[in-house]
Amino acid sequence: MRHLLIYDMIEAVHRSGSIRKAAEDTNITASALNRRIQAFEKEFGSEIFERLPRGMRLNPAGELLLHHIRLQRQDMARVHGQVADLSGIRRGHVRIACSQALLPYFLPREISKYRAEFPDVTFTVNVRDRIQAERDLVNFDSDLALVFEPAHMVDFEVLHAVHQPVMAVMSAAHPLAGQQILRLRDCLEYDLVLPASQFGVRLLLDQAAARIGRKLEPALETDSFDMVRHFAAYGQSIGFQIPVGLNALARPEMAFVPIAERDVAGGQLYLGHLRGRTLPVASLKFANQVATALS
């Protein structure tokens, strides 16, 4: 798209913070790039960069424009996807921001299933916490977000939501492993291995503990859900996880027991995209598949 090159240049200058550095990325001379930026600003009707002694920085008008550029580019990608669809070719790329819990079983399974049908569709999966996932959508760094208990949801358009109770995770040999359901207070008798505070499960547990006048003091706090599972598997401690991140068949040495809803209410796993966006074909189809799988 030669006529959109100026957009690439603007983004390059924004990224590198200087015309000269951006010129290298763009395979063009600094002077040529400089003049194209100036010509654009003249056409656009206002400056989009602040000229600082150390380089260039987007001004507020430039920020607005940058958002337009990204939106524009994404929409063009969507059109390309739909045109490819027209000619019977199913190509495309899907970028997903997701919570850690989706990584071990759910997403690998769904992506494989999708690619079995459309082998030319490729994927990017980025692990993001509740806040970062939404920022990814806003910056057009991801098409879809699949997040447990997202933070504010202002720019988040929900495609599907599903309830996820909090599950206690422990060794199959654990004294509580045989229970059908567990009370939170029973869990607190044992060592706890908890995800760090930015995670939704931890948030729900902290709130639940506060309600019964307790404070969670984990034996191990980690930002890795793998760590939670493994630590729980080989000791007497109890970890916590949501069902979508667990697979009983794959791990017979472990036991997963739901916590009573009256203690820990559980949370919602949300599938969504940036409010107001029209997704590319591939992303939309994948989103539909995921929504079906979640129900």
Next chain:
Amino acid sequence: MRHLLIYDMIEAVHRSGSIRKAAEDTNITASALNRRIQAFEKEFGSEIFERLPRGMRLNPAGELLLHHIRLQRQDMARVHGQVADLSGIRRGHVRIACSQALLPYFLPREISKYRAEFPDVTFTVNVRDRIQAERDLVNFDSDLALVFEPAHMVDFEVLHAVHQPVMAVMSAAHPLAGQQILRLRDCLEYDLVLPASQFGVRLLLDQAAARIGRKLEPALETDSFDMVRHFAAYGQSIGFQIPVGLNALARPEMAFVPIAERDVAGGQLYLGHLRGRTLPVASLKFANQVATALS
């Protein structure tokens, strides 16, 4: 925006149906235009026009692209508006598709009020029936639609809705003029002047008449609401209109009496825009003002 000229050219060819005609509009030679279209198609990766013996026509890929072009242009206009806002200038243009009933009092008043605050904002008002209004939004020919009983509402995002009972309109000297409320059957004793069948009021009346086993046989059928009022004013006939199109103070020689809701249920007046669009600043502010005025 020189770098977007190719979009204008594509639209010009689409409009005129031929490169040579489009070339005149674009102030360019047919050969140059031809080559730019070809170059674009090569970059884009697929043809966007069908070459017919009589000229050019968009193919499905072209239709998709055209929608992107319009969306992109509108979003660029939005950015321009917001940038103008940044510099303290409140400029802009608002395009409205509306039902006829809004023309005599409501819209003139609201537009004047808005322009008193922002004199540099200009307006386009197009009268559209229930189907055309929505098509206008889809084609990006209007930013806002203000429609009584719109037809399908698939691409219509509702900003505000307000109930409008059907009112009987008659001369102040009419025998029924003194009533607080009228039954439909009483009206049918007199000559009727009705809007044509594409209008929402007529639709509601036809349905209501059918429910009591009657068929409306108007003495005068017209597509002008002015005509309805004037014909009713100077005779014994009864017209129909919704409250937003009436102004009792301005017309003391006339009487407006609501029809009983159990006979004619009344309808909704909808304010909305194209689903998923982000409106330019001026349009959004005006929409908010209209929504307030309607409540």
Next chain:
DNA sequence: CATACCGGTGCATTTTTTGCACCACTTCCA
């Protein structure tokens, strides 16, 4: 069968873009 459209193309010309060399300025550090 002639005419009047249509889109497409080779080539000379015009317009635009680019690269090079250099300027003015700020920051940073010896």
Next chain:
DNA sequence: TGGAAGTGGTGCAAAAAATGCACCGGTATG
């Protein structure tokens, strides 16, 4: 304090791209 290493900006000639002109081959239309 002064020079080196950055920054964005500019005049000018060379390179590249876009354009206009003249013309081709085709198809409807009367």
